[in-house]
Amino acid sequence: MGEFWPVPDVLAHLAGHWRVGRDVRDLASGDHGEFTGTTVFGPLDGGGLLHEESGTFVWRGVPRPAERTLRFLPGPVPSAADVRFADGRPFHDLDLANGRHVADHPCSADLYRGEFTVRDRGHWRTVWRVRGPAKDLVLTTDYIRVD
Numbered sequence: 001m002g003e004f005w006p007v008p009d010v011l012a013h014l015a016g017h018w019r020v021g022r023d024v025r026d027l028a029s030g031d032h033g034e035f036t037g038t039t040v041f042g043p044l045d046g047g048g049l050l051h052e053e054s055g056t057f058v059w060r061g062v063p064r065p066a067e068r069t070l071r072f073l074p075g076p077v078p079s080a081a082d083v084r085f086a087d088g089r090p091f092h093d094l095d096l097a098n099g100r101h102v103a104d105h106p107c108s109a110d111l112y113r114g115e116f117t118v119r120d121r122g123h124w125r126t127v128w129r130v131r132g133p134a135k136d137l138v139l140t141t142d143y144i145r146v147d
Contacts, residue, residue, distance in 0.1 A: 004099025005118045009078040011049055013096070013121075014041045017146040020053060028136040033059035035066060039143065048073040048081070110135050121145065 007013045022035035037055015044050040049072040057066035069086040072094075079097035084090055092103035096118055105112040110132025118124040122145035130137040 005120050006099045007079055007096035007118055010081050010094060010096050011041075011072060011074065011078075013118075014049060014051075014072065015043075016041060018143040019146055020055060020141060020143055022139060022141040024057075024059070025138045026136065027138065031060060033057060035141075037066070038146070041072065044071060044073075107132075109133050 018039045018041070020035065020037050020039050024033040024035065026032070035055055035057045037053060039051060039053040041049040041051055051070040051072055052067070053069070054065070054067040056063050058064075070091065071084040071086065071088070073082040073084060075081045075093070075095065077095070077097070080093065080095040082090070083092050083094055083103075092105045092112075092114060093101075094103060094116060095101050096116065099118040101116045103114045103116070105114070110130055112128050112130050114126055114128045116124065116126050124143050126139075126141045126143075128137070128139040128141075130139070
């Protein structure tokens with residue numbers, strides 16, 4: 001199995017409840033933030049999973065509630081998903097057949113490059129590197145299965 005844990009069925013693997021910890025670093029300013037919360041991957045009408053994340057984001061010492069919703073739709077093979085924003089706009093592709101995937105998401109003049117790695121059934125990580133005229137960020141998120 002090596003360093004990464006292969007995922008033959010990404011939607012089955014993600015389904016359920018996860019504890020989330022996210023480290024946010026602004027490389028330009030040196031600012032640092034942290035998100036703690038939960039993510040639930042539940043059934044989506046028509047197939048796929050609804051990703052609902054909620055928790056607290058602390059930035060410059062100020063805590064505030066934070067949430068986001070994504071749609072994980074079935075991909076061309078069971079190890080793959082088509083990830084979309086809540087409103088249906090495309091976000092990125094995802095294929096965890098070998099336990100690791102890199103995806104790009106252009107956003108205006110900025111580029112988000114995400115690396116997804118699976119360690120085992122109960123642990124996976126995303127690292128988004130965001131570069132462009134408006135942003136210079138690294139967002140590292142660790143997911144730990146709760147159920």
